[in-house]
Amino acid sequence: MVQIVKVRCEYLKNPLGIDVLHPRISWQIQSEERGIQQQAYQLQVSLEPEFGQVLWDSGRNDTGQSVHVVLDQIELKARTRYFYRVKVWACGQQLEGSDWSETAYFETGIMDYSQWTAEWISAPSVLAAREEDAERCPLLRTFVTVEKTVKSARIYATALGMYELQWNGNRIGDHYFTPGWTSYGKRLQYQVYDVTEQLGVGTHAIGALLGNGWYKGELGWTQKKETYGSRAALLFQLHIGYEDGTEDVVVSGNDWQATGSAILMSEMYHGERYDARLELEWHSGQATDSDVWHSVEIITHSKSMITQQVNEPVRPAEILKPIAVLQTPEGDTVLDFGQNMVGWVKFEVEGAAGHVVELQHAEVLDQAGNFYMGNIRKAEQRIQYTLKGKGKETFEPHFTFQGFRYVLLTGFKAPILLEAFSGIVLHSDMERTGFFECSDAKVNQLHHNIVWGQKGNFVDVPTDCPQRDERLGWTGDAQMFIRTASYVMNVAPFFTKWLLDLKADQTPEGGIPFYIPNLKPEFSEGWGDTSHSSAAWGDAAVICPWTLYEAYGDTRLLEAQYDSMNQWIQYIFEQGSDPYLWNTGFHFGDWLGLDSKADSYVGATDRDFVATAYYAYSVSLVAKAAKALGKAADLERLALWHEKIIAAFQHEFLTPSGRLSVPTQTAQVLALRFGLVSGTAKEKAEHKLAELLKEQNDHLTTGFVGTPYLNPVLSEAGRNDLAYRLLLQEDYPSWLYQITKGATTIWEHWDGIKEDGSFWSADMNSFNHYAYGAIGEWLYSYVAGIQPDEEQPGFKHVKISPQPGPGLTWAEARLMTMYGMVVSSWRLNEAGQMEIQVTVPGNAYATLKLPGAQSAARVLENGTALAKAAGITAIHEEAGSVTLALGSGQYHFTYDGH
Structure with missing residues (x-):
């Protein structure tokens, strides 16, 4: 039986904000049978997940292509969700073909930068007038009132600098360090957030924290700032579609307000200073007087460079717990996370209002076992948190990350509890293959x-x-x-x-x-x-x-x-x-x-x-x-x-x-x-x-x-x-x-x-x-011997030629390709035989060179002579070597390994 799995659009699962005029669809074919090759496919696109009405149907398309199939016969509209599914016909299958794949979707974004009706908004300069506020991250806000049942709601946002969106006091989405680092004057990516579930009838508060990030923060070893610009700003557009067919658009403009946040400083290299005493219940309308909230300023900046996000965002990937608390010879208290990681530490702390705790991050201890920062050069990698004094408090940074294994703790009361600290690993959300x-x-x-x-x-x-x-x-x-x-x-x-x-x-x-x-x-x-x-x-x-x-x-x-x-x-x-x-x-x-x-x-x-x-x-x-x-x-x-x-x-x-x-x-x-x-x-x-x-x-x-x-x-x-x-x-x-x-x-x-x-x-x-x-x-x-073929790229044709060598008795590699999982494993067993296990994914094929095989007649595949084994389409012997042409499937070869 053939199954269609891992249906993707532009490599991504159910992406939002696809602005490609003709996006590409890929899928994988799974089957327990050998030699499965796609002969045809049928691809359907609909505006409904149930496919009650089909917008476009390819019909039976007699081709083996299952990777990067271009949707070139549909005129896509902006801000629209398209559902799609695929079925295939494979060699040896029944006339009706496979079942339909699970329904997947992609959603188009703004598509045309001229459709950005929002304005670039920035905190007014008066907020940074005092020296102690010069590096303070601004908080921008607005309120939106919903009076009808919402069908869909999308936020389209980007920034000069970094931004973090909040809705009624809660973080929106799991994208970090948005909008990412690009050549900002030429390319600036925007992000899309589905907030339909959050947008019920009533009044809602929308907030945006702004940070320096790569845009205006310190970059390079010369301690220079403002590489791309001198002012952080937000561009925000919320499209609300109602059940009655009407739509509202909420945009960043002069009706937004700004104030200073509790983030007193945030730099990529140096870390963050945060004073929890300055936190506001901003989403409830607290402190609306002009001493705290000020009108934002509209700034002039082009939108022509704004483009879709093509890569996966940075996301929290995993959590590491510290393995030990160390007391160094110099008397420092240091956490050991057991792994050199990148991200930040989320921690819990309790104490009096105004008490300050610090975390400083390093990769190694010196030869005496002391905390070592020498190789970090001028980067401080320091988190400073001032308590508000209201019971247990939890903190993690916003616009910075650290590279570290060891964390020097200052101001934390003994005893140090490992469970109070978590290492949040952050990186671009790439699929492990x-x-x-x-x-x-x-x-x-x-x-x-x-x-x-x-x-x-x-x-x-x-x-x-x-x-x-x-x-x-x-x-x-x-x-x-x-x-x-x-x-x-x-x-x-x-x-x-x-x-x-x-x-x-x-x-x-x-x-x-x-x-x-x-x-x-x-x-x-x-x-x-x-x-x-x-x-x-x-x-x-x-x-x-x-x-x-x-x-x-x-x-x-x-x-x-x-x-x-x-x-x-x-x-x-x-x-x-x-x-x-x-x-x-x-x-x-x-x-x-x-x-x-x-x-x-x-x-x-x-x-x-x-x-x-x-x-x-x-x-x-x-x-x-x-x-x-x-x-x-x-x-x-x-x-x-x-x-x-x-x-x-x-x-x-x-x-x-x-x-x-x-x-x-x-x-x-x-x-x-x-x-x-x-x-x-x-x-x-x-x-x-x-x-x-x-x-x-x-x-x-x-x-x-x-x-x-x-x-x-x-x-x-x-x-x-x-x-x-x-x-x-x-x-x-x-x-x-x-x-x-x-x-x-x-x-x-x-x-x-x-x-x-x-x-x-x-x-x-x-x-x-x-x-x-x-x-x-x-x-x-x-x-392990897994190599692509430039004539049939993407591992459509897999070249497998494992090369055992002295010092290893076995090795195995698994590789998730565009066609599915490739496996190459070799083992010299106790009987002196070489065992080779290979998996070739559906709709792909492989050439396998058996290492050290002297004769095809001496090679067995699951106990069967090669000539009788299913899936082997050719056997080639030359100068004491054996090469096999394989269709898809799992194989297990054994032969004399000497």
Whole structure:
């Protein structure tokens, strides 16, 4: 029996605020049978959940497409809910096809910015006239009276700064840090809230807290503020539809009032100060006199950049309880949450009015066991709460977040009760899709750390670190980690949003800023005369869209970014005197490479080598994008361009004998990964890489550029044994060294904590910095062997080639793809047999290479000869290897593992 599950619109479940003219629908097919392939589908759209009247019916559409099916024959109206359902016909099924899927819906938003009739409103300057009120967050309010039965009610809102909406004193929705961080002058996302249930007959109070956020708060390490603007403001529109068919619209305007809130200061880096004595029963009309409430001010600001929210919002994802209360040698009281996390602490406290308690947040304790803030730099990460003195009080922050494991408590009365504190984990609400486990507990902890590094740094933008005075969307970190990220979670909406900002912030010449969203040039220090376009960082413009295309089959995203991709490589082309080498400008090089010179962050690999290598790689990927999008003329031009870069690279960096002239691990890795050497030169590079590793006793010296590709290159070169040795090393430098030091996230430096317990330099020593977590790609795609096929992207065709190696006796990865769950598991059992278990989702197919299988005749599938097993459509033997073509279903293979 075939079932239709996980019906989605633009990756999202029942989204509100879809402003795409032709949204896309996807679904998954489940069946206990093997070899299920969709032959046709029928899609219906209605304005009613019961489908009493069908607005549009595709009829039977004879195609196997089940991902990104475009609704291109419906003219959508703004602020309208559309219900949809799907049924399919699959091979071997009855003529009537499957049952209908569960009914899903999407709802359109404003769609046209000219339909915003609301005004931008801000607190009047008189509220901040006193010095003690200068940083106070304003509270805006209005009242709405409902006299008829409400059928539907939607709020459409955004802000300059951050906002939190309240209704009769209660928080509206579970979106945090709204409207998110974008290139505000060019793109500003708005949010939609369904408040139908709250809006009964009577008078209601609507409130909005405003915070500095990323818009006007402190950003970067230079302690500058007002990056995008100097005034927080709200744009609010409430549409009320009544049962009698009439409608009212409540908008932000000069009838709103403003006052100071109990939040005396809120900054992303520094935390919040909150005085509960200043709380008002604002929703009951308390304190209506002009000394407290003032008319808001209308400010002039464009609405033309307002756009739909394409990504999932930041939400509270889970709650961690502290595992211990510590008394440090210095006498401090410190909570240990047992996990380096990102979010904030919700706490309960009781005491006299005016009593102040503080929480300060840090990642680690020093070697003596004392609370350590050195690596946080100038970020205070401090929450200060003044009690109102009315029994038990509960507090959690509003417009800030912290990166921490340890919390220093000040002012809390003994005894400290663990149950009074909760760590609220906050991150973009991405669906968890990847799961990896193996026979080595330390490797499992490494995977855990990768996952938590992604959670902590994917807070609306892909930040480099979540705790110190930085937290920027560094392009290099993002492109290095994106393939791992796409295994661990569904990051398509997250990166779609970020790439739109990258495209918006691209310079007129095609350059790419170091971080997205970009800051003002004066916010950067130490980069010479530029703040954009380093090799491997700017290449995020190409690598990220292509990776998402491979992982999700998203042609629309690739099309949207295609011009940006071309502009980037054209920018490189126009640098310097030789258009096929990149040997000009500022480059970070192999950042934090261990082979760097003293007092340098840049590894020993020649920066021109790195730049030209990435240049070639990006041009090759744009050529692949051209092919995927059917741009034949571009493909021909780009293919020739790529050939010329390779020729120039080889002329510049290959010796007459065919060796790379740059003798570093990273140089060999990049040349091999990017296909810059072939034949004898390729063999020499592979040999040199192994030789360089041997010189380091099988340890790496690579930095941010070389590390992500190191293990994949070794596995592709037939040196899986060496790749496994690198993975399983436990002394410095290695991934597992961090585990031996108690890491629960990925570190910025291989030796963030040294053998003696001392720290690497405090100026740049994050303990939650996901770049080196890129080893996760190798765990999924080589150890477990799950890889996409660029010719059939989105895992329509799954390439499964697990590569067991010394040190592990079993490994398993599960990956929720657009088509469903893919599983690849291998185990060397006690009898010396290899067991391979594979799951291929419905409407997909796989090619499985059985590791170490010498003959198909010796392989059994659930005790049956391969030739008789259902779902196996082809068997191929070659040079002692066995490859199978599989339809959907679950399989269990056993054979002699020697």
